[in-house]
Amino acid sequence: MILLEVKNISKQFGGLKAVDNVDLYVREGEIVSLIGPNGAGKTTFFNILTGLYSPTSGSIHFDGIQIDGQSPEKVTTLGMARTFQNIRLFPNMSVLENVMLGMHSKTKNGILASILRTKAFQKEEKRSREKAIELLTAVGLEEKYDEDAKNLSYGEQRRLEIIRALASEPKLLLLDEPAAGMNPQETCDLNGYISQIRNTGVTVLLIEHDMKLVMNISDRIYVLDHGAKIAEGTPLEIRTNRNVIEAYLGKGA
Numbered sequence: 001m002i003l004l005e006v007k008n009i010s011k012q013f014g015g016l017k018a019v020d021n022v023d024l025y026v027r028e029g030e031i032v033s034l035i036g037p038n039g040a041g042k043t044t045f046f047n048i049l050t051g052l053y054s055p056t057s058g059s060i061h062f063d064g065i066q067i068d069g070q071s072p073e074k075v076t077t078l079g080m081a082r083t084f085q086n087i088r089l090f091p092n093m094s095v096l097e098n099v100m101l102g103m104h105s106k107t108k109n110g111i112l113a114s115i116l117r118t119k120a121f122q123k124e125e126k127r128s129r130e131k132a133i134e135l136l137t138a139v140g141l142e143e144k145y146d147e148d149a150k151n152l153s154y155g156e157q158r159r160l161e162i163i164r165a166l167a168s169e170p171k172l173l174l175l176d177e178p179a180a181g182m183n184p185q186e187t188c189d190l191n192g193y194i195s196q197i198r199n200t201g202v203t204v205l206l207i208e209h210d211m212k213l214v215m216n217i218s219d220r221i222y223v224l225d226h227g228a229k230i231a232e233g234t235p236l237e238i239r240t241n242r243n244v245i246e247a248y249l250g251k252g253a
C-alpha cells in the first residue's frame with residue numbers, strides 16, 4: 001500500500017525554484033532515501049511534507065488524506081514525525097523528559113488534568129514513562145534516562161532525537177541527515193537502529209549524505225539536483241546512473 005504520494009510538488013523562493021515539480025511515493029514498510037548535492041532541495045522537500053512550508057504547486061497525500069498546506073501539528077497527529085539536520089533537543093531537560101515531550105500529540109489528558117494531577121493523568125504519565133524507557137532501551141540509552149540531554153555524546157543526542165520522534169508513534173519517520181557528524185562506528189549502529197525501526201512497522205524516508213549508509217539500507221532512492229528529480233531506483237540502479245554520477249562529480253566524470 002502507498003503511504004505517501006507526492007505529485008508535482010514545487011516550491012519557489014523568489015526567483016529560486018528550490019523544489020521543481022517532484023513526484024515521489026513511499027510504500028508502507030519501505031526505507032526510501034532522498035539524496036542529492038548540497039542545496040538540491042532535500043530539506044525544503046521535508047519542510048513541505050511536514051507542513052512547515054506550503055508548496056507553490058502540487059499535492060501530497062498521506063495515508064489517503066490530502067495534507068499539503070496543513071499545519072505541522074496536524075501532520076504530526078496524522079502520523080508523520082521528523083528529525084532535523086541540526087539537533088533540536090531541550091538541553092537542560094532529562095533524556096526521559098525529552099522523549100515524553102515527543103508523546104504529547106498522543107496523550108489525552110489536558111493541562112487542567114496535569115495541574116490537578118488527576119488519577120487519569122497519573123496513570124497516563126506512568127504509561128508514558130514506561131513507553132519512553134522501552135524506546136530508550138531499543139537504542140541503549142535507558143541507563144541515561146535521568147541525564148540532562150546536553151550531557152550526552154553527540155551520537156547519543158542524535159539517537160535521542162530519533163527516539164523523541166518515534167515517541168509520537170508515527171507511521172512515517174523522516175530523518176534529515178541522521179549520520180551527520182557521526183563516526184564510522186556510530187553510523188554502523190545507526191544503520192542497525194533504522195532497520196530495527198522499520199521492523200517495528202514504521203516506514204522511513206531518509207535524507208542522507210553518507211552513501212555507504214544509503215546504499216546499504218535503502219529499498220529505493222530518489223535523487224534531486226537543483227530542485228528537480230534526476231533519478232529514482234534501487235541502490236544498484238542509482239549507483240550506476242549517468243545523471244547521478246554527473247550531478248555528484250560534474251559533467252565529464
Ligand SMILES: Nc1ncnc2c1ncn2[C@@H]1O[C@H](COP(=O)(O)OP(=O)(O)OP(=O)(O)O)[C@@H](O)[C@H]1O
Binds near residue numbers: 016
Ligand atoms: N526559506 C528559504 N528562503 C529562501 N531560500 C531558501 C529557503 N530555504 C531553502 N532555500 C534555498 O533552497 C535551496 C535548497 O535548499 P535545501 O536546504 O532544501 O537543500 P538541501 O538539499 O537540503 O541541501 P543540504 O544537503 O546542503 O542540506 C538552496 O538554494 C537554499 O538556499
